[in-house]
Amino acid sequence: MPQALGLLLFTIGAPIGVVNAVAIGFGATLVNAAIGIGLSYVASLLAPKPEAPKPSDGKTNIAEPTAPRVRHYGQVRAGGVIAIIEPSNGKLHKMVITGTDEVKAIVGIYIDDIAVTLDGSGQVNEWKERGANAADRLIVKTRLGLPTETAYSELVAAFPSKWTTDHRGDNVTSALMIMNAGKPEDFSKQFPSGANTTISLIYQSSIVWDPRLGAYDD
Known part of the structure; x- marks a missing residue:
């Protein structure tokens, strides 16, 4: 996805510095989001499960x-x-x-x-x-x-x-x-x-x- 966005910017004539910044920045955002989702999932597994009513x-x-x-x-x-x-x-x-x-x-x-x-x-x-x-x-x-x-x-x-x-x-x-x-x-x-x-x-x-x-x- 970051590479595709960078290629699009390059194709329409954007400066190479902008292309690299967008590609790297967007990739970092995806990585951070993935880490956040992973940590949330692990936390949900470790959290105590609510008991069914009796x-x-x-x-x-x-x-x-x-x-x-x-x-x-x-x-x-x-x-x-x-x-x-x-x-x-x-x-x-x-x-x-x-x-x-x-x-x-x-x-x-x-x-x-x-x-x-x-x-x-x-x-x-x-x-x-x-x-x-x-x-x-x-x-x-x-x-x-x-x-x-x-x-x-x-x-x-x-x-x-x-x-x-x-x-x-x-x-x-x-x-x-x-x-x-x-x-x-x-x-x-x-x-x-x-x-x-x-x-x-x-x-x-x-x-x-x-x-x-x-x-x-x-």
Whole structure:
């Protein structure tokens, strides 16, 4: 490339000093650029790689078909593994498994990083003021992970060919979000994170055997 540029200048009658200066200077620029790119590449290889999010991180919802089960102790904030995420009748259903084994109580719920509260039917109070169709804008249901659990009736109704009453989730703590924007064009306004909207639970976790009592205790 430097030689070609120098030849062009020579052909059109540029002084030989200019020809040499351009050729040498342009070549040096290319060499410096190549060195810079090489150093950047080496630095990228040596830099620590960011770890993929884990359910135990407490905030994330991940799609992982072979994720290990996580058992929590004490009071924790738990994200989890996505069991199903499917649209039906204009609503996006997302169920997340947050842990293994029964927990004592769920004491807090986060949507993304927003602490929310529910009314008696599971409607998220903080989403009720977000425009029309607010009554069922965002619904959250949870399960404590009982030895014999109950399938989410909302999933059974929405996906009868995929989800049945046998999908109970015994010994699995979980949460279900049903997101309803009313109109498709309003979805990103009501749920800025879209399908990546996360749910996490704060709960008093695993009930364990206490040999002093001869019974399970929290």
